[in-house]
Amino acid sequence: MRREALIPQVVQVTDIRRDTPDVKTFRVVDLDGRKPFLHIPGQCAMLSMPGVGEALFSITSSPTNEDYLEFSIKKCGCVTDWLHAIEPGQQVTLRGPYGNGFPVDTDFAGKDLVFVAGGIGLAPLRSVINYVRCYRDRYGTVDIVYGSRSKADLVDYQEILDEWCSEPGISVHLTIDNPQPDWDGHVGFVPNFVKELGFDTGKTVVMCGPPIMIKFTLAGLMEQGFPRDQIYTTLELRMKCGLGRCGRCNIGDKYVCKDGPVFRLDQLDQLPDEY
């Protein structure tokens, strides 16, 4: 029989890491202990617990990881509350991957990249960043600007310190909203920080985070003179099918689940302002 896209496969959660007070990262393999499927950085998948519901999450692990998929999930409702309460060994269901993903092998190739993330928005970018780190010689300079409310709210903090910060050719710029005693890094909101850093307008910017962060960062980048076709972002709308059929996630004639979630700014300019 033909495989039905809406029927998920059963997978197993093998490891759960607490990142922040409301974000946990879940490692998932299929029942044979293998990675459930291949993906492109920026793609998403539907995780579900039957009886609780289904929800869409970015795949935060890099395609170069051959052993498992990872999801960083913020607690905020039925499915996510349930996920935050489980223990390793729990089975869940999974379907995907969905969406277009970032153009890592085409448009990004040879470019100087600036990643700008806020809070849980790091989840999709972590996949790209680790992909870029693996194929480092295919890209130019790499800057990562990442901010959260507080030090405790920085997702993947340990990995950032241990791996990203120590890697030659990658500049990591962390910031938190308000000063705190054990923090000697930058303090302030992401949009202002990006402005202060004053990146060269020839760089390609990849942004992901809360709408308010995107809005103000964007305004700053425009002021600095960045061309709109050098700025990428991801959109988040309500989703059910992931296939461009349930009719929920369209913006104009584009379905975010299928044609997105990654859009270039000049592409968004062609679409109604309904997100």
Add this chain to the structure above:
Amino acid sequence: MKKLPLSQLDALFAAIAEKRRLYIPAGEAGTASFTPWREGLKLTDALNTARSAKDLFFPQVENLADFKVTGKQIQVIENRDPAEPFVLFGVRACDCRSFDILDKVFLCDPVDTYYQARREQGTVVTLACTEPEETCFCTALGIDPTDPAGDVTAWMAEGFLYLRANTARGEELLSSLPLLEEGEKPEQDRSVFEKLPLRDLDWSAFGGERMMERFNAPQWASLAESCLGCGTCTFVCPTCQCYDIKDFNTGGGVKRYRCWDSCMYSDFTLMSAGQPRPTQLERFRQRFMHKLVYYPANHEGEFGCVGCGRCLQKCPISMNIVKVARALGEEAKP
């Protein structure tokens, strides 16, 4: 071409129903519906069914899968509603065209296997129209109500039913019915269609090219003003295809089912982070933009409306796609 005296219609239905399930439009005007045929069931006098023929391929509710949860383990149990061979008799030209529109949504990659199974099991017998209603405007969308598509096309004229097979599946159905005789249908008088009040609707303002212009039209505010958000127009529409996926705890397990949903509802797009369509204006606009602009943009200019007129008949505030087309079309004129 085959023919049969109309006096033998019951015998024809009985012969078809012997081999597979047969649905015919039955009941009073206003509530007529496609009903499983049984001895004594008569074809409706109504021109068309209240709910459209899409129900047979994309039912209002259907099982996707069952799950059994034991401790930390999950088992997926494929438990689809069975798709058995059936014949859908008496589909009008507009509803038949709606299948093409739904096919483009459900049969593209990755194919929706639930819809596909029903499409493969269903034989569509269309029935040509002779007495259209004033709300009909299929002809304004390039549909010929006197020669509808389908696996078999049927005409009623001068006391006879005429039948023409259009596909191999239709051929198979007709050849399995020995009570049919050979015959040629008489020429049909089309003048009644040339007098329909909505025949000249102008769609030139629509299509995929002028998305932003149509989206930002000032008319949406007044058009949407009194919309109740009841969703009636989406449920009766043969081309509306939005759905929801829900889980139902049966006690012994979980049923995951799909059911129709409506872009006219406020919780359709609601998120914790916000609501991209906060008022009825955005929701109302979405429905009509989808039919007249977004669908054509994605499907070579084909509109997502078949002119069946159901939304004209059923909307409690008498708002409908014709009023929208006129208001926005007027605006678009230089």
